Amino acid sequence: MNTKFDELLEFPCTFPFKVLGVADPSLPDRIIEVLQQHAPGDYSPTVRPSTKGNYHSVTVPVIAQSKEHLEAMYKALGDIDLVRVVL
Structure with a gap:
């Protein structure tokens, strides 16, 4: 990823991940995992x-330590099979 998080945010910071995925009861648990x-x-x-009711939006505030840390979490969340979009 080549983002500008380091230019836009001051680390460490609380970052609210918003994850949109299939409406499955296990989605929040898998995101937290x-x-x-x-x-x-x-x-x-x-x-x-x-x-x-086909999709769920799951919002979780997370403390990000760096640009690389934030990018790694974006990628890992996007790799969950039930997830459609990570914002």
């Missing part, structure tokens, strides 16, 4: 269903 590998912590995700 991935985040725990990169930034261990006590997470409380916020889950909102889409209008038709």
Whole structure:
């Protein structure tokens, strides 16, 4: 990834990941599992269903230590098979 996170953010910082994925009951747990590998912590995700209920939006604030740390979490979250978009 060649992002400009280092120009836009001051690290360490709290970064709210918003992950859109298939409406599966395991989605929030799988997201937290991935985040725990990169930034261990006590997470409380916020889950909102889409209008038709086919997708869920899961928001989780995470403390990012650097540009590389943030990019690694983006990639790892995007690799979850239920995930469609990471914002």
